[in-house]
Amino acid sequence: MVEQADTLRRTPLSRDRILRAAVALANEAGIESLSMRNLAQDLGVVPMALYKHVANKDELLDGMIDVVVGEIDPLVPGADWKHMVRRRILSARQVLRRHPWAPLAIESRNMATPAILAYLDSMVGAFRAGGFSADLAHHVMHAMGSRILGFSQELFDAARRAGRSGTTVPDSPAALPPGVAARFPHLAEIATAASHDDESVVGQGCDDQFEFEFALDLLLDGIERLHQQGWTSSRRPR
Protein backbone atom coordinates (compact mmCIF):
# COMPACT_ATOMS: atom_id res chain seq x y z
CA MET A 1 0.00 0.00 0.00
CA VAL A 2 3.03 2.19 0.24
CA GLU A 3 3.28 1.29 -3.43
CA GLN A 4 -0.24 2.52 -4.05
CA ALA A 5 0.25 5.76 -2.11
CA ASP A 6 3.31 6.44 -4.19
CA THR A 7 1.57 5.98 -7.51
CA LEU A 8 -1.23 8.18 -6.29
CA ARG A 9 1.03 10.97 -5.20
CA ARG A 10 3.29 10.91 -8.20
CA THR A 11 1.66 10.46 -11.52
CA PRO A 12 4.49 9.64 -13.89
CA LEU A 13 6.76 12.60 -14.42
CA SER A 14 6.79 14.13 -17.87
CA ARG A 15 8.22 17.21 -19.47
CA ASP A 16 4.74 18.63 -19.80
CA ARG A 17 3.92 18.09 -16.14
CA ILE A 18 7.22 19.65 -15.12
CA LEU A 19 6.63 22.73 -17.27
CA ARG A 20 3.12 23.25 -15.97
CA ALA A 21 4.28 22.90 -12.37
CA ALA A 22 7.12 25.36 -13.04
CA VAL A 23 4.73 27.93 -14.53
CA ALA A 24 2.40 27.51 -11.56
CA LEU A 25 5.29 27.93 -9.13
CA ALA A 26 6.51 31.08 -10.87
CA ASN A 27 3.00 32.51 -10.96
CA GLU A 28 2.35 31.89 -7.30
CA ALA A 29 5.67 32.30 -5.56
CA GLY A 30 7.52 34.52 -8.01
CA ILE A 31 10.24 33.65 -10.46
CA GLU A 32 12.93 34.04 -7.81
CA SER A 33 11.44 31.05 -6.00
CA LEU A 34 11.76 28.85 -9.04
CA SER A 35 14.70 26.60 -8.31
CA MET A 36 15.19 23.06 -9.51
CA ARG A 37 15.05 21.99 -5.90
CA ASN A 38 11.80 23.82 -5.09
CA LEU A 39 10.20 22.62 -8.30
CA ALA A 40 11.15 19.02 -7.58
CA GLN A 41 9.69 19.33 -4.11
CA ASP A 42 6.41 20.65 -5.51
CA LEU A 43 6.29 17.61 -7.76
CA GLY A 44 7.12 15.24 -4.92
CA VAL A 45 10.24 14.14 -6.69
CA VAL A 46 13.97 14.16 -6.12
CA PRO A 47 15.71 17.11 -7.84
CA MET A 48 17.74 14.90 -10.15
CA ALA A 49 14.58 13.35 -11.59
CA LEU A 50 13.89 16.60 -13.45
CA TYR A 51 17.04 16.22 -15.51
CA LYS A 52 15.55 13.24 -17.29
CA HIS A 53 13.08 15.58 -18.97
CA VAL A 54 14.84 18.93 -19.21
CA ALA A 55 18.52 19.32 -19.97
CA ASN A 56 19.04 22.16 -17.51
CA LYS A 57 17.38 25.19 -15.99
CA ASP A 58 17.73 27.30 -19.13
CA GLU A 59 15.83 24.74 -21.16
CA LEU A 60 13.22 24.65 -18.41
CA LEU A 61 12.77 28.41 -18.78
CA ASP A 62 12.49 28.13 -22.55
CA GLY A 63 9.81 25.47 -22.09
CA MET A 64 7.92 27.66 -19.64
CA ILE A 65 8.02 30.54 -22.12
CA ASP A 66 6.56 28.31 -24.79
CA VAL A 67 3.75 27.25 -22.47
CA VAL A 68 2.87 30.92 -21.99
CA VAL A 69 3.16 31.87 -25.66
CA GLY A 70 1.00 28.87 -26.50
CA GLU A 71 -1.82 30.42 -24.51
CA ILE A 72 -2.06 33.41 -26.85
CA ASP A 73 -5.11 33.31 -29.11
CA PRO A 74 -4.36 32.43 -32.73
CA LEU A 75 -4.63 35.11 -35.38
CA VAL A 76 -8.19 35.34 -36.56
CA PRO A 77 -8.09 35.96 -40.31
CA GLY A 78 -9.63 39.16 -41.53
CA ALA A 79 -9.34 41.74 -44.24
CA ASP A 80 -7.73 44.37 -42.06
CA TRP A 81 -4.13 43.76 -40.97
CA LYS A 82 -4.34 46.50 -38.38
CA HIS A 83 -7.26 45.05 -36.46
CA MET A 84 -5.87 41.52 -36.73
CA VAL A 85 -2.52 42.54 -35.33
CA ARG A 86 -3.98 44.82 -32.69
CA ARG A 87 -6.40 42.20 -31.47
CA ARG A 88 -3.79 39.51 -31.13
CA ILE A 89 -1.33 41.77 -29.34
CA LEU A 90 -4.01 42.68 -26.81
CA SER A 91 -4.72 38.96 -26.38
CA ALA A 92 -1.02 38.38 -25.75
CA ARG A 93 -1.08 41.14 -23.20
CA GLN A 94 -3.91 39.47 -21.31
CA VAL A 95 -1.95 36.23 -21.25
CA LEU A 96 1.14 37.95 -19.91
CA ARG A 97 -0.87 39.55 -17.16
CA ARG A 98 -1.50 36.08 -15.85
CA HIS A 99 2.24 35.33 -15.97
CA PRO A 100 3.98 38.47 -14.70
CA TRP A 101 7.39 36.79 -14.63
CA ALA A 102 7.24 36.00 -18.35
CA PRO A 103 8.32 39.32 -19.91
CA LEU A 104 11.57 39.41 -17.96
CA ALA A 105 12.14 35.72 -18.61
CA ILE A 106 11.60 36.24 -22.34
CA GLU A 107 13.92 39.21 -22.43
CA SER A 108 16.66 37.52 -20.49
CA ARG A 109 16.71 34.46 -22.75
CA ASN A 110 17.11 34.14 -26.47
CA MET A 111 13.79 34.43 -28.20
CA ALA A 112 14.29 31.61 -30.68
CA THR A 113 11.97 29.12 -29.02
CA PRO A 114 9.59 27.23 -31.33
CA ALA A 115 6.43 28.89 -30.02
CA ILE A 116 7.88 32.39 -30.24
CA LEU A 117 9.17 31.81 -33.75
CA ALA A 118 5.76 30.50 -34.81
CA TYR A 119 4.07 33.51 -33.23
CA LEU A 120 6.39 36.01 -34.89
CA ASP A 121 6.11 34.21 -38.21
CA SER A 122 2.33 34.47 -38.20
CA MET A 123 2.49 38.15 -37.29
CA VAL A 124 4.82 38.83 -40.21
CA GLY A 125 2.39 36.86 -42.34
CA ALA A 126 -0.40 39.23 -41.30
CA PHE A 127 1.60 42.25 -42.41
CA ARG A 128 2.53 40.60 -45.71
CA ALA A 129 -1.06 39.58 -46.35
CA GLY A 130 -2.01 43.20 -45.69
CA GLY A 131 0.16 44.24 -48.60
CA PHE A 132 3.37 45.21 -46.76
CA SER A 133 6.64 44.82 -48.61
CA ALA A 134 9.07 42.41 -46.98
CA ASP A 135 11.31 45.43 -46.45
CA LEU A 136 8.71 47.41 -44.52
CA ALA A 137 7.58 44.31 -42.63
CA HIS A 138 11.17 43.78 -41.49
CA HIS A 139 11.56 47.26 -40.03
CA VAL A 140 8.08 47.21 -38.55
CA MET A 141 8.86 44.02 -36.65
CA HIS A 142 11.94 45.69 -35.23
CA ALA A 143 10.00 48.81 -34.34
CA MET A 144 7.35 46.82 -32.52
CA GLY A 145 10.02 45.00 -30.57
CA SER A 146 8.70 43.04 -27.64
CA ARG A 147 5.47 45.02 -27.79
CA ILE A 148 4.39 42.58 -30.46
CA LEU A 149 4.38 39.96 -27.72
CA GLY A 150 2.10 42.11 -25.60
CA PHE A 151 4.51 43.69 -23.19
CA SER A 152 6.51 46.85 -22.92
CA GLN A 153 9.10 47.87 -20.44
CA GLU A 154 7.17 50.38 -18.45
CA LEU A 155 9.35 52.71 -16.48
CA PHE A 156 7.61 52.18 -13.17
CA ASP A 157 6.31 48.67 -12.96
CA ALA A 158 7.13 46.99 -9.70
CA ALA A 159 4.77 44.04 -10.09
CA ARG A 160 6.67 42.78 -13.08
CA ARG A 161 10.02 42.89 -11.35
CA ALA A 162 8.65 41.10 -8.33
CA GLY A 163 7.45 38.43 -10.71
CA ARG A 164 4.31 37.91 -8.68
CA SER A 165 0.77 38.09 -9.85
CA GLY A 166 -1.82 39.70 -7.64
CA THR A 167 -3.25 43.12 -7.11
CA THR A 168 -2.19 45.65 -9.69
CA VAL A 169 -0.94 48.40 -7.48
CA PRO A 170 -0.81 51.76 -9.23
CA ASP A 171 2.86 52.34 -8.59
CA SER A 172 3.32 54.78 -11.43
CA PRO A 173 4.94 58.18 -10.87
CA ALA A 174 1.76 58.94 -8.94
CA ALA A 175 3.30 57.18 -5.97
CA LEU A 176 6.27 59.54 -5.76
CA PRO A 177 7.27 60.06 -2.13
CA PRO A 178 7.13 63.71 -1.02
CA GLY A 179 10.89 64.24 -0.89
CA VAL A 180 11.32 62.82 -4.37
CA ALA A 181 8.50 64.91 -5.78
CA ALA A 182 10.18 68.06 -4.56
CA ARG A 183 13.44 67.23 -6.27
CA PHE A 184 11.86 66.17 -9.56
CA PRO A 185 9.08 68.66 -10.20
CA HIS A 186 8.34 67.61 -13.76
CA LEU A 187 7.81 64.01 -12.73
CA ALA A 188 5.62 65.14 -9.86
CA GLU A 189 3.57 67.25 -12.22
CA ILE A 190 2.85 64.56 -14.78
CA ALA A 191 2.34 61.90 -12.11
CA THR A 192 -1.13 63.17 -11.41
CA ALA A 193 -1.80 64.53 -14.87
CA ALA A 194 -3.59 61.61 -16.46
CA SER A 195 -6.85 63.44 -16.55
CA HIS A 196 -8.85 60.75 -18.31
CA ASP A 197 -12.54 61.06 -17.89
CA ASP A 198 -12.84 62.46 -14.45
CA GLU A 199 -10.56 65.42 -13.89
CA SER A 200 -10.86 65.04 -10.16
CA VAL A 201 -9.17 61.66 -10.08
CA VAL A 202 -5.66 62.76 -9.28
CA GLY A 203 -2.93 60.72 -7.70
CA GLN A 204 -4.73 57.51 -8.53
CA GLY A 205 -1.88 56.20 -10.58
CA CYS A 206 -2.58 55.39 -14.16
CA ASP A 207 -4.49 52.92 -16.18
CA ASP A 208 -2.02 50.33 -17.48
CA GLN A 209 -4.36 49.18 -20.18
CA PHE A 210 -4.92 52.71 -21.45
CA GLU A 211 -1.18 53.41 -21.56
CA PHE A 212 -0.52 50.20 -23.42
CA GLU A 213 -3.18 50.85 -26.03
CA PHE A 214 -2.08 54.46 -26.38
CA ALA A 215 1.45 53.37 -27.26
CA LEU A 216 0.27 50.50 -29.43
CA ASP A 217 -2.01 52.72 -31.47
CA LEU A 218 0.68 55.36 -31.79
CA LEU A 219 2.86 52.72 -33.43
CA LEU A 220 0.14 51.11 -35.52
CA ASP A 221 -1.09 54.48 -36.82
CA GLY A 222 2.43 55.46 -37.77
CA ILE A 223 2.97 52.12 -39.45
CA GLU A 224 -0.28 52.47 -41.38
CA ARG A 225 0.81 55.87 -42.60
CA LEU A 226 4.17 54.56 -43.82
CA HIS A 227 2.44 51.67 -45.55
CA GLN A 228 -0.03 53.96 -47.31
CA GLN A 229 2.82 56.19 -48.43
CA GLY A 230 4.67 53.24 -49.93
CA TRP A 231 7.63 53.77 -47.62
CA THR A 232 10.84 51.98 -48.47
CA SER A 233 14.27 51.97 -46.87
CA SER A 234 16.12 52.06 -50.21
CA ARG A 235 18.01 55.14 -51.27
CA ARG A 236 18.85 56.08 -47.74
CA PRO A 237 22.51 57.01 -47.35
CA ARG A 238 24.62 54.19 -45.96
Added chain:
Amino acid sequence: MVEQADTLRRTPLSRDRILRAAVALANEAGIESLSMRNLAQDLGVVPMALYKHVANKDELLDGMIDVVVGEIDPLVPGADWKHMVRRRILSARQVLRRHPWAPLAIESRNMATPAILAYLDSMVGAFRAGGFSADLAHHVMHAMGSRILGFSQELFDAARRAGRSGTTVPDSPAALPPGVAARFPHLAEIATAASHDDESVVGQGCDDQFEFEFALDLLLDGIERLHQQGWTSSRRPR
Protein backbone atom coordinates in the same frame (compact mmCIF):
# COMPACT_ATOMS: atom_id res chain seq x y z
CA MET B 1 57.57 46.93 3.11
CA VAL B 2 54.72 44.51 3.15
CA GLU B 3 52.87 47.51 4.53
CA GLN B 4 53.92 49.60 1.54
CA ALA B 5 53.01 46.95 -0.99
CA ASP B 6 49.60 46.73 0.59
CA THR B 7 48.91 50.42 0.42
CA LEU B 8 50.07 50.40 -3.19
CA ARG B 9 47.82 47.54 -4.16
CA ARG B 10 44.82 48.73 -2.29
CA THR B 11 44.00 52.36 -2.47
CA PRO B 12 41.39 52.90 0.21
CA LEU B 13 38.12 51.28 -0.69
CA SER B 14 35.22 53.57 -1.43
CA ARG B 15 31.73 53.21 -2.78
CA ASP B 16 32.81 54.96 -5.95
CA ARG B 17 35.78 52.68 -6.50
CA ILE B 18 33.58 49.62 -5.91
CA LEU B 19 30.98 50.80 -8.41
CA ARG B 20 33.55 51.54 -11.08
CA ALA B 21 35.18 48.16 -10.60
CA ALA B 22 31.77 46.47 -10.76
CA VAL B 23 30.90 48.23 -14.02
CA ALA B 24 34.26 47.26 -15.50
CA LEU B 25 33.80 43.65 -14.42
CA ALA B 26 30.31 43.48 -15.94
CA ASN B 27 31.54 45.08 -19.17
CA GLU B 28 34.45 42.70 -19.55
CA ALA B 29 33.31 39.39 -18.11
CA GLY B 30 29.54 39.70 -18.43
CA ILE B 31 26.96 40.42 -15.79
CA GLU B 32 26.73 36.74 -14.85
CA SER B 33 30.33 36.95 -13.63
CA LEU B 34 29.51 39.79 -11.29
CA SER B 35 29.45 38.24 -7.85
CA MET B 36 30.37 39.91 -4.60
CA ARG B 37 33.20 37.42 -4.32
CA ASN B 38 34.57 38.05 -7.82
CA LEU B 39 34.27 41.79 -7.38
CA ALA B 40 36.10 41.68 -4.07
CA GLN B 41 38.88 39.65 -5.65
CA ASP B 42 39.24 42.19 -8.48
CA LEU B 43 39.63 44.87 -5.83
CA GLY B 44 42.15 42.83 -3.83
CA VAL B 45 39.84 42.83 -0.87
CA VAL B 46 37.97 40.35 1.26
CA PRO B 47 34.29 39.95 0.20
CA MET B 48 32.93 41.28 3.49
CA ALA B 49 34.78 44.56 3.02
CA LEU B 50 32.32 45.52 0.27
CA TYR B 51 29.45 45.54 2.74
CA LYS B 52 30.88 48.60 4.43
CA HIS B 53 30.07 50.63 1.34
CA VAL B 54 27.07 48.92 -0.23
CA ALA B 55 24.24 47.40 1.76
CA ASN B 56 23.83 44.39 -0.51
CA LYS B 57 24.06 43.25 -4.10
CA ASP B 58 20.85 44.96 -5.16
CA GLU B 59 22.15 48.30 -3.97
CA LEU B 60 25.37 47.59 -5.82
CA LEU B 61 23.38 47.08 -9.04
CA ASP B 62 21.45 50.30 -8.47
CA GLY B 63 24.74 52.12 -8.02
CA MET B 64 26.12 50.61 -11.23
CA ILE B 65 23.02 51.72 -13.11
CA ASP B 66 23.49 55.25 -11.86
CA VAL B 67 27.12 55.23 -13.00
CA VAL B 68 25.92 54.32 -16.49
CA VAL B 69 23.03 56.80 -16.58
CA GLY B 70 25.45 59.47 -15.38
CA GLU B 71 27.46 59.02 -18.57
CA ILE B 72 24.57 60.17 -20.76
CA ASP B 73 25.08 63.65 -22.21
CA PRO B 74 22.97 66.33 -20.58
CA LEU B 75 20.07 67.83 -22.50
CA VAL B 76 21.34 70.66 -24.66
CA PRO B 77 18.71 73.39 -24.56
CA GLY B 78 17.14 74.32 -27.85
CA ALA B 79 13.96 75.61 -29.36
CA ASP B 80 12.88 72.25 -30.78
CA TRP B 81 11.74 69.60 -28.30
CA LYS B 82 11.91 66.91 -30.93
CA HIS B 83 15.57 67.38 -31.77
CA MET B 84 16.51 67.82 -28.14
CA VAL B 85 14.82 64.59 -27.12
CA ARG B 86 15.99 62.67 -30.17
CA ARG B 87 19.58 63.75 -29.69
CA ARG B 88 19.72 62.80 -26.05
CA ILE B 89 18.11 59.42 -26.61
CA LEU B 90 20.69 58.63 -29.26
CA SER B 91 23.38 59.69 -26.81
CA ALA B 92 21.91 57.35 -24.22
CA ARG B 93 21.95 54.59 -26.79
CA GLN B 94 25.67 55.12 -27.40
CA VAL B 95 26.32 54.90 -23.68
CA LEU B 96 24.35 51.67 -23.37
CA ARG B 97 26.30 50.14 -26.22
CA ARG B 98 29.34 50.40 -24.00
CA HIS B 99 27.48 48.67 -21.17
CA PRO B 100 25.49 45.87 -22.78
CA TRP B 101 24.43 44.41 -19.43
CA ALA B 102 22.75 47.66 -18.40
CA PRO B 103 19.36 47.38 -20.17
CA LEU B 104 18.55 44.04 -18.56
CA ALA B 105 19.85 45.26 -15.22
CA ILE B 106 17.67 48.37 -15.45
CA GLU B 107 14.61 46.35 -16.41
CA SER B 108 15.09 43.80 -13.69
CA ARG B 109 15.36 46.40 -10.94
CA ASN B 110 13.11 49.24 -9.95
CA MET B 111 13.88 52.33 -11.91
CA ALA B 112 13.65 54.79 -9.07
CA THR B 113 17.35 55.43 -8.70
CA PRO B 114 18.41 59.08 -8.32
CA ALA B 115 20.14 59.31 -11.69
CA ILE B 116 17.25 57.73 -13.58
CA LEU B 117 14.71 59.96 -11.88
CA ALA B 118 16.80 63.01 -12.74
CA TYR B 119 17.11 61.84 -16.33
CA LEU B 120 13.38 61.21 -16.71
CA ASP B 121 12.55 64.48 -15.00
CA SER B 122 14.64 66.46 -17.46
CA MET B 123 13.07 64.64 -20.40
CA VAL B 124 9.59 65.48 -19.16
CA GLY B 125 10.83 69.04 -18.76
CA ALA B 126 11.80 69.09 -22.43
CA PHE B 127 8.32 68.05 -23.49
CA ARG B 128 6.71 70.59 -21.18
CA ALA B 129 9.00 73.34 -22.45
CA GLY B 130 7.96 72.33 -25.95
CA GLY B 131 4.39 73.16 -25.09
CA PHE B 132 3.07 69.70 -24.19
CA SER B 133 0.24 69.49 -21.69
CA ALA B 134 1.09 67.54 -18.55
CA ASP B 135 -1.53 65.05 -19.67
CA LEU B 136 0.06 64.39 -23.05
CA ALA B 137 3.54 64.38 -21.53
CA HIS B 138 2.38 61.68 -19.12
CA HIS B 139 1.14 59.34 -21.83
CA VAL B 140 4.10 60.09 -24.06
CA MET B 141 6.51 59.03 -21.33
CA HIS B 142 4.64 55.76 -21.00
CA ALA B 143 4.61 55.25 -24.76
CA MET B 144 8.34 55.81 -25.00
CA GLY B 145 8.91 53.31 -22.23
CA SER B 146 12.51 52.25 -21.87
CA ARG B 147 13.24 53.58 -25.34
CA ILE B 148 13.62 56.96 -23.69
CA LEU B 149 16.69 55.53 -21.99
CA GLY B 150 18.12 54.49 -25.33
CA PHE B 151 17.27 50.84 -25.46
CA SER B 152 14.54 48.66 -26.79
CA GLN B 153 13.96 45.01 -26.39
CA GLU B 154 14.91 43.80 -29.80
CA LEU B 155 13.51 40.40 -30.61
CA PHE B 156 16.80 38.89 -31.69
CA ASP B 157 19.60 40.39 -29.70
CA ALA B 158 21.99 37.84 -28.32
CA ALA B 159 24.74 40.26 -27.32
CA ARG B 160 22.51 41.94 -24.80
CA ARG B 161 21.50 38.72 -23.14
CA ALA B 162 25.10 37.55 -22.94
CA GLY B 163 25.85 40.82 -21.21
CA ARG B 164 29.19 41.09 -22.92
CA SER B 165 30.45 43.89 -25.04
CA GLY B 166 32.43 43.10 -28.13
CA THR B 167 31.77 42.50 -31.79
CA THR B 168 28.22 43.26 -32.82
CA VAL B 169 27.30 40.08 -34.58
CA PRO B 170 24.35 40.46 -36.91
CA ASP B 171 22.27 37.79 -35.29
CA SER B 172 18.97 39.10 -36.55
CA PRO B 173 16.51 36.83 -38.36
CA ALA B 174 19.14 36.81 -41.09
CA ALA B 175 20.95 34.13 -39.13
CA LEU B 176 18.04 31.68 -39.28
CA PRO B 177 19.33 28.13 -39.58
CA PRO B 178 18.09 26.30 -42.70
CA GLY B 179 15.65 24.02 -40.89
CA VAL B 180 14.10 26.92 -39.03
CA ALA B 181 13.79 29.01 -42.19
CA ALA B 182 11.80 26.24 -43.85
CA ARG B 183 9.29 26.06 -41.02
CA PHE B 184 8.87 29.81 -40.68
CA PRO B 185 8.74 31.14 -44.24
CA HIS B 186 7.64 34.67 -43.36
CA LEU B 187 10.52 35.13 -40.97
CA ALA B 188 12.91 33.74 -43.55
CA GLU B 189 11.56 36.15 -46.12
CA ILE B 190 11.93 39.32 -44.08
CA ALA B 191 15.25 38.22 -42.66
CA THR B 192 17.03 39.19 -45.83
CA ALA B 193 14.65 41.92 -46.84
CA ALA B 194 16.33 44.96 -45.36
CA SER B 195 17.20 46.33 -48.77
CA HIS B 196 18.78 49.57 -47.56
CA ASP B 197 21.01 51.20 -50.06
CA ASP B 198 22.50 48.27 -51.85
CA GLU B 199 19.87 45.78 -52.94
CA SER B 200 22.47 43.08 -53.32
CA VAL B 201 23.36 43.01 -49.64
CA VAL B 202 21.15 40.17 -48.54
CA GLY B 203 21.60 37.97 -45.54
CA GLN B 204 23.92 40.48 -43.93
CA GLY B 205 21.75 40.87 -40.90
CA CYS B 206 20.47 44.31 -40.16
CA ASP B 207 21.73 47.65 -39.07
CA ASP B 208 20.90 48.04 -35.38
CA GLN B 209 21.30 51.77 -35.50
CA PHE B 210 18.95 52.08 -38.46
CA GLU B 211 16.29 49.95 -36.78
CA PHE B 212 16.55 51.96 -33.57
CA GLU B 213 16.21 55.30 -35.33
CA PHE B 214 13.37 53.97 -37.49
CA ALA B 215 11.37 53.03 -34.41
CA LEU B 216 12.35 56.20 -32.54
CA ASP B 217 11.26 58.44 -35.40
CA LEU B 218 8.04 56.50 -35.83
CA LEU B 219 7.23 57.34 -32.22
CA LEU B 220 8.46 60.93 -32.30
CA ASP B 221 6.58 61.69 -35.52
CA GLY B 222 3.40 60.23 -34.06
CA ILE B 223 3.89 62.22 -30.87
CA GLU B 224 4.47 65.41 -32.83
CA ARG B 225 1.24 64.83 -34.72
CA LEU B 226 -0.75 64.34 -31.51
CA HIS B 227 0.81 67.44 -30.02
CA GLN B 228 -0.03 69.56 -33.07
CA GLN B 229 -3.59 68.27 -32.97
CA GLY B 230 -3.98 69.27 -29.34
CA TRP B 231 -4.62 65.67 -28.31
CA THR B 232 -6.06 65.08 -24.85
CA SER B 233 -7.13 61.97 -23.00
CA SER B 234 -10.22 63.59 -21.53
CA ARG B 235 -13.66 62.47 -22.58
CA ARG B 236 -12.54 58.93 -23.22
CA PRO B 237 -14.91 56.35 -21.73
CA ARG B 238 -13.71 54.91 -18.45
Added chain:
DNA sequence: ACCTGAACACCGTTCAAGT
Protein backbone atom coordinates in the same frame (compact mmCIF):
# COMPACT_ATOMS: atom_id res chain seq x y z
C1' DA C 1 20.09 -0.09 -17.10
C1' DC C 2 18.13 3.08 -14.38
C1' DC C 3 17.72 5.96 -10.34
C1' DT C 4 19.46 8.86 -6.69
C1' DG C 5 22.18 10.36 -2.63
C1' DA C 6 26.18 12.67 -1.81
C1' DA C 7 29.32 15.81 -3.37
C1' DC C 8 31.24 19.77 -5.97
C1' DA C 9 31.69 24.41 -6.99
C1' DC C 10 29.59 28.09 -6.49
C1' DC C 11 26.18 32.00 -4.42
C1' DG C 12 24.69 36.26 -0.90
C1' DT C 13 24.85 37.26 3.68
C1' DT C 14 25.09 36.49 8.93
C1' DC C 15 27.64 36.25 12.86
C1' DA C 16 30.86 35.52 16.22
C1' DA C 17 35.56 35.36 17.18
C1' DG C 18 39.71 37.78 16.67
C1' DT C 19 42.51 42.08 16.65
Added chain:
DNA sequence: ACCTGAACACCGTTCAAGT
Protein backbone atom coordinates in the same frame (compact mmCIF):
# COMPACT_ATOMS: atom_id res chain seq x y z
C1' DA D 1 35.46 49.52 17.69
C1' DC D 2 36.56 47.62 13.65
C1' DC D 3 37.65 43.86 10.57
C1' DT D 4 37.23 39.24 8.80
C1' DG D 5 37.25 34.15 8.68
C1' DA D 6 34.13 30.66 9.13
C1' DA D 7 29.64 29.32 8.74
C1' DC D 8 24.81 29.24 7.09
C1' DA D 9 21.41 28.52 3.86
C1' DC D 10 20.95 28.23 -0.37
C1' DC D 11 22.05 27.38 -5.78
C1' DG D 12 22.70 24.23 -10.51
C1' DT D 13 24.81 20.25 -11.83
C1' DT D 14 28.20 16.14 -11.80
C1' DC D 15 29.16 11.71 -10.62
C1' DA D 16 29.63 7.49 -8.60
C1' DA D 17 27.53 4.21 -5.81
C1' DG D 18 23.44 1.67 -5.19
C1' DT D 19 19.40 -1.01 -6.92
